[in-house]
Amino acid sequence: xxxxxxxxxxxxxxxxxxxxxxxxxxxxxxxxxxxxxxxxxxxxxxxxxxxxxxxxxxxxxxxxxxxxxxxxxxxxxxxxxxxxxxxxxxxxxxxxxxxxxxxxxxxxxxxxxxxxxxxxxxxxxxxxxxxxxxxxxxxxxxxxxxxxxxx
Amino acid sequence: xxxxxxxxxxxxxxxxxxxxxxxxxxxxxxxxxxxxxxxxxxxxxxxxxxxxxxxxxxxxxxxxxxxxxxxxxxxxxxxxxxxxxxxxxxxxxxxxxxxxxxxxxxxxxxxxxxxxxxxxxxxxxxxxxxxxxxxxxxxxxxxxxxxxxxxxxxxxxxxxxxxxxxxxxxxxxxxxxxxxxxxxxxxxxxxxxxxxxxxxxxxxxxxxxxxxxxxxxxxxxxxxxxxxxxxxxxxxxxxxxxxxxxxxxxxxxxxxxxxxxxxxxxxxxxxxxxxxxxxxxxxxxxxxxxxxxxxxxxxxxxxxxxxxxxxxxxxxxxx
Numbered sequence: 270x271x272x273x274x275x276x277x278x279x280x281x282x283x284x285x286x287x288x289x290x291x292x293x294x295x296x297x298x299x300x301x302x303x304x305x306x307x308x309x310x311x312x313x314x315x316x317x318x319x320x321x322x323x324x325x326x327x328x329x330x331x332x333x334x335x336x337x338x339x340x341x342x343x344x345x346x347x348x349x350x351x352x353x354x355x356x357x358x359x360x361x362x363x364x365x366x367x368x369x370x371x372x373x374x375x376x377x378x379x380x381x382x383x384x385x386x387x388x389x390x391x392x393x394x395x396x397x398x399x400x401x402x403x404x405x406x407x408x409x410x411x412x413x414x415x416x417x418x419x420x
Numbered sequence: 421x422x423x424x425x426x427x428x429x430x431x432x433x434x435x436x437x438x439x440x441x442x443x444x445x446x447x448x449x450x451x452x453x454x455x456x457x458x459x460x461x462x463x464x465x466x467x468x469x470x471x472x473x474x475x476x477x478x479x480x481x482x483x484x485x486x487x488x489x490x491x492x493x494x495x496x497x498x499x500x501x502x503x504x505x506x507x508x509x510x511x512x513x514x515x516x517x518x519x520x521x522x523x524x525x526x527x528x529x530x531x532x533x534x535x536x537x538x539x540x541x542x543x544x545x546x547x548x549x550x551x552x553x554x555x556x557x558x559x560x561x562x563x564x565x566x567x568x569x570x571x572x573x574x575x576x577x578x579x580x581x582x583x584x585x586x587x588x589x590x591x592x593x594x595x596x597x598x599x600x601x602x603x604x605x606x607x608x609x610x611x612x613x614x615x616x617x618x619x620x621x622x623x624x625x626x627x628x629x630x631x632x633x634x635x636x637x638x639x640x641x642x643x644x645x646x647x648x649x650x651x652x653x654x655x656x657x658x659x660x661x662x663x664x665x666x667x668x669x670x671x672x673x674x675x676x677x678x679x680x681x682x683x684x685x686x687x688x689x690x691x692x693x694x695x696x697x698x699x700x701x702x703x704x705x706x707x708x709x710x711x712x713x714x715x716x717x718x719x720x721x722x723x724x725x726x727x728x729x730x731x732x733x734x735x736x737x738x739x
Contacts, residue, residue: 280632329608332632355533355609359634 274298274336274364281332286312286322286347291338294364298336314339322347326354334360341365345411372412373402381412390418426466426518427454429490434513437493441542441574442508443481446490446519453487457522459550460613460641463490464520464686469506476503477643477687479545480522481575483552490519493574495542525691526613526641528553533609535561538598538624540616544574546641547615551583566590566598566616600627614640618647645671645689645726646707654729659700659737666728672697673724681738683724690726697724702734 276298283302285295291314302309312318312325326335335356337347344365351361369386380395384402392399393415400415407414429446437443448454457480467474482491494507526546528535535554537547544565554561563583567573569591579587590598600623603612612633614624621640628638651668658664658681666675673685673695685695690708699722706716708723715721722736 279629282632326608330604331606331608331610331612331628331637332604333608334632355607357531357609357634357636359636360608 272364274338274362276301277334277362280334281308282329282334283307283309284312284326284329284333284335285309286314286335287338288314288340290340290366291364294338294366295336323350323354326351326356334362336362336364338364338366340367341369342367349411371402372410373400373415374407374410374412375400375415376417381410382415391415426520429454429517429519431511431513431515431517432489434511438572438574440572441493441495443491443493444507444511445482446492446517447488449516454490455521456487457484457549458524459484459528459553460526460546461522461524461549462526462546463492463522465492466518466520467503467506467510468517469502469510471502474502474506475688476507477689479526479549479641479643481545481548484549485552490522493542493545495574523686523692525687526615526639529611529637529639532559532611532637534607534611535559536606536610536612537561537563537565538602538612538614538616538620539563540566540598540620541568541572542574542643543614543616543620543641544579545615547613548575548579550613551579551586561586563587564590564598564602566592566620569593600624603628603631603633611637611639614638615643618642618644640709642689642691642709646709648705648707648726648728650705650728650730652728654731655733656729657701657733657735659735671725672722672728676724676738683738685725688725690723693723695724696721698737700735700737703730704728704734705730 274295285299287295335351339347344363348363370383371386373382373384373391375382375393375396375398377398378393378396380393382391382394384391389402399418401418403414403416405414428449430449431444432447433445435443462477462479464475464477478492478494480490481493482489494504496508497504528550539547547563563586570576590596612628614621621642625638625640653668654666656664656666656672664675664679666672676683683695686692691710693710699720704719704722705728707726710723
């Protein structure tokens with residue numbers, strides 16, 4: 270997941286999908302697309318437009334490139350949705366902002382615990398086991414595995 | 421020419437399915453069933469012809485789960501150097517031959533949400549087993565199949581019967597043409613697969629990339645090696661000091677073998693990468709579809725079955 274939007278050439282259409290904050294993040298790429306007179310579409314994400322995003326993305330054709338800018342807390346949901354639709358990592362860029370949270374999978378009770386990114390230890394909210402955050406990441410759970418803390 | 425680990429099979433039936441195409445059914449001589457394969461797989465066949473051993477690759481057209489037999493379809497080429505000619509004129513029911521284990525350089529993508537097959541002529545063959553795989557796992561697909569005429573269209577009746585809603589035929593004698601514009605309409609998540617003559621593959625691949633398809637969503641299978649744009653004579657120095665000449669009529673791989681330098685190889689159409697050799701000096705004209713653009717740019721390895729020297733001399737390493 271990159272921090273800056275990077276223009277990817279050779280696509281027949283570009284989609285910019287973001288909230289208000291994302292307008293600024295995507296401005297340089299958007300200006301480039303406009304200057305080059307390439308086809309594009311903005312999808313402004315709000316509570317009103319959010320339910321229609323999946324339908325909108327499903328209608329896109331091959332050759333489309335997607336940029337998404339959202340708070341980290343919402344980004345993963347959209348990322349999962351676009352992967353389900355069929356956007357590959359070669360056809361999309363996701364940029365997160367704001368406070369970054371991670372999920373920690375409890376090795377004992379399998380509860381997903383929300384934690385700040387920098388946190389190395391925490392107590393499982395369900396079984397109260399003291400967990401150490403490992404670098405073992407699960408794509409399935411979108412979480413890092415938490416082992417019993419040794420300290 | 422050496423033979424890789426293989427299976428002994430016999431021909432149990434030969435069926436003429438069009439004027440130019442025959443289907444051969446092969447069964448294993450002894451022991452357990454044949455190995456299962458995945459959609460798009462092929463086998464190398466080793467034919468002991470009067471002019472020597474001829475190795476040719478053919479897609480398996482039988483259902484991948486059927487371990488009792490393999491089926492291949494062979495089109496008689498007008499300029500056959502012995503492969504298809506031998507299959508059509510020399511092969512008889514009951515004949516015994518060696519084939520390789522199934523190999524697959526044209527497998528279905530697990531990431532695709534929808535698959536679209538583009539076939540021209542005998543290029544239909546790998547798609548038959550792919551479509552059979554789908555009837556088991558239920559994924560969506562469509563087939564666009566170009567042929568000279570309905571009579572010349574191999575497996576036409578079979579495809580029409582089993583995949584009536586997914587198949588589209590284009591017969592040139594009826595002024596129907598399969599156009600690259602068809603690529604404009606595929607939904608996001610589509611993977612496209614091309615099989616047919618070199619020009620057909622090139623035309624469709626170029627169009628797909630122009631439209632912005634990622635390279636990872638575009639797949640192709642050639643049944644003959646790509647034609648080099650420059651057929652030059654060049655010298656190859658082996659890192660141990662030996663020097664050999666590669667004439668314009670032979671490949672680097674053939675020249676090495678002729679001179680007793682036996683290196684590994686398999687597909688001989690620049691697809692599998694088995695014959696890759698390190699290049700220490702000299703420039704390369706790459707004709708393979710194995711190395712990435714980045715690897716080709718590094719100019720430090722060569723796929724010996726198809727690629728050639730750009731410079732007059734290459735220094736290669738043979739381990």
